[in-house]
Amino acid sequence: EEGEEPEPGAVSQRGVLESFSESREVAELIGNLRGVFSELVTREMAVERFVGIMDKYQEQPHLLDHHLEGMMNSLLDIVRDKGSPPPLVHLAFKFLYIITKVRGYKRFLPLFPHEVRDLQPVLDMLGEQNPRDSETWETRYMLLLWLSMICLIPFDLARFDGDLVSEEGKAQQPTMDRILETAKCYLVVSDKARDAAAVLVSKFIVRPDVRQSRMADFLDWVLSMLSKSSFQTMEGTVIVNGMLQALAQLFKHGKREDCLPYAVTVLECLDKCRLSQSNQMVLRKLGMKLVQRLGLTFVKPKVAKWRYQRGCRSLAANLQAQGAAVQNQKRETAAAEAEEDEEYDIPGEIENVVEQLLVGLKDKDTIVRWSAAKGIGRITGRLPKELADDVIGSLLDCFSFQETDTAWHGGCLALAELGRRGLLLPSRISDVVPVLLKALTYDEKRGACSVGSNVRDAACYVCWAFARAYEPAELLPFISPISSALVIAAVFDRDVNCRRAASAAFQENVGRQGTFPHGIDILTAADYFAVGNRVNCYLTISVYIAGFPEYTQPMIDHLVNMKINHWDSVIRELSTKALHNITPRAPEYMANVVLPRLLPLSVGSDLHTRHGAILACAEITHALCKLAQENNR
Secondary structure (H helix, E strand, C coil): CCCCCCCCCCCCCCCCCCCCCCHHHHHHHHHCHHHHCCCHHHHHHHHHHHHHHHHCCCCCHHHHHHHHHHHHHHHHHHHHCCCCCHHHHHHHHHHHHHHHHHHCHHHHHHHCCCCHHHHHHHHHHHHHCCCCCCCCHHHHHHHHHHHHHHCCCCCCHHHHHCCCECCCCCECCCHHHHHHHHHHHHHCCCCCHHHHHHHHHHHHHCCHHHHHHHHHHHHHHHHHHHHHCCCCCHHHHHHHHHHHHHHHHHHHHCCHHHHHHHHHHHHHHHHHHCHHHCCCHHHHHHHHHHHHHHHHHHCCCCCCCCCCCCCCCCHHHHHHCHHHHHHHHHHHHHHHHHCCCCCCCCCCHHHHHHHHHHHHCCCCCHHHHHHHHHHHHHHHCCCCHHHHHHHHHHHHHHHCCCCCHHHHHHHHHHHHHHHHCCCCCHHHHHHHHHHHHHHHCCCEEECCEEECHHHHHHHHHHHHHHHHHCCHHHHHHHHHHHHHHHHHHHHHCCCHHHHHHHHHHHHHHHHHCCCCCCHHHHHHHCCCCHHHCHHHHHHHHHHHHHCCHHHHHHHHHHHHHHHCCCCCHHHHHHHHHHHHHHHHHCHHHHHHHHHHHHHHHCCCCCHHHHHHHHHHHHHHHHHHHHHHHHHCC
């Protein structure tokens, strides 16, 4: 890779892998483990090479799918072999962990062998591990995941206990208790094994035989651990993390009727923990996750009849059937309203849950806001129409100018989530679009820099989601402001990720809606790679797009109102040069409207605006002067 010259214009070499090309080399690496494990140097070289190969597939992990089972079986053969010394077993598990890190454990779980003969050996191996050994945590993590698969075998666990009296005459624990003890032991460790223990709990406790005899006790233990531990201490943080993960997984995988009796108690205990005051991001995120799982347990798992459903996802069919589809949609909506939602009680706890999720949208960390947004989407989809509309009303309150950038960001994520799920009815679009347009240019000055690029990025995501969610006729009244705002974001935003997000959202709208003026032409000029270069955006692409009359004036107005007074001097200078280049597209407008507006600003009190306005007056005057010479005016 080092020797090759990258082709000009290529932004990255990634994203071009076709298949898992190193499968042979990986098979050899795994085959040679028995020979290399004894020497530290050879062992480390093997691991390093394997990590190097696997990390290339982080962005396209599906390419590994055909080879997962083969790699896994050859590694598990080493583990099952009674003659393998412990260091070799640990090395095999390390390799297994590296694969799960790239592909994700959920994809991996079903591939584990889950035969009856594996149960005792895996339990025994776990018993031999030292939970405090920091060198071998991968072994414990993988063993717990494996156990979580084996424990689903459809046999009564009591059959494995034999007569429970071992040779020495001591009584042994029943298998069910051994598995539970193992899980409890690993829920309070500080390494990755804790995550696997939470998975194990969620799979094991929901077995019918375990649920009847052990679920209540287990939940008692978890809640007592939660109430005893404080997130102020390091040990407490570790324990609270384990308990929250176990509960979140349990309420995700358990049947609703099994979990419902305990939900109120768990919610009360969670409220007493006051996680929102913790400074640990992960704990607040797990709190959001658990609150929404509890909320979903309180309401029946039914898809809202009132939600908006856009028909086919196929682009070709989309563009043909635009007119007919809108008529059908109106008929269906009327039919749905006619068969009124059958009445069912929404428990009072839901208000508490939604309230916590709305507060979570304003959290200072992105992952917490994202979790809250997903929760709002999931729960709103099960509420009756009136209540869902109340949620949307409260959500729109996030977008006031008293709120911080975090509230705007969380609000955008939640809007996109609701749009994606068809829970923002077309009647609400007129309330959402003004907010969306403000978010697309959101930029708040904080001292010497500004915040808000994440808000603009999320606003592009909302535009992307809406393009997929609605029939073209529903968005037609708003096409002009949305298309202008996206074009402006794609060429004039300061941050490259926002320009790219806006370009992607514009592209999605051109494809799905088919109503953006001059969509294909603009797309070709302002694609993902073209908008990567800011100077090119300001001085070249913008001039091309300003040639389309629908966009000329909005682009000029944006530069004059938002960019010549920008906090970053580079942007101020670029935007005045852009005004110079765009002047030939609208000379009358520049002379009669823009210059009179700029002149008072050039003697104003704000330094940034003054600088930008003076430069802009000069650039526009220069451009008008050149035009006058060319046209003898």
